[in-house]
Amino acid sequence: MVWFLIRLLLLVILFLLLKRLWTSLCGAVRDEGGLPPRSETLSQPMVRDPECGLHLPLPDAFTVQTEKGLRYFCSRECRDAYLAKEHK
Numbered sequence: 001m002v003w004f005l006i007r008l009l010l011l012v013i014l015f016l017l018l019k020r021l022w023t024s025l026c027g028a029v030r031d032e033g034g035l036p037p038r039s040e041t042l043s044q045p046m047v048r049d050p051e052c053g054l055h056l057p058l059p060d061a062f063t064v065q066t067e068k069g070l071r072y073f074c075s076r077e078c079r080d081a082y083l084a085k086e087h088k
């Protein structure tokens with residue numbers, strides 16, 4: 001009877017160790033992949049900088065309301081250059 005209990009205890013310990021290993025492996029895969037942020041970036045609307053032609057995600061763009069409508073720029077430099085041209 002005592003041997004049976006010891007074996008049961010060992011099985012439980014083994015099970016817990018395997019479970020821990022499994023969770024750590026799953027966690028490592030999740031950390032390594034970083035898929036949710038990447039897919040979010042992909043699903044973000046892309047806009048084009050009319051000054052340099054660069055495509056960038058909308059949240060990263062400098063948005064300016066011009067006479068021709070909304071324009072998106074990768075940097076302040078591009079925005080200023082575009083606005084300077086437009087007002088000539």
Ligand SMILES: [Zn+2]
Nearest residue numbers: 049052074078
């Ligand atoms: Zn630009």
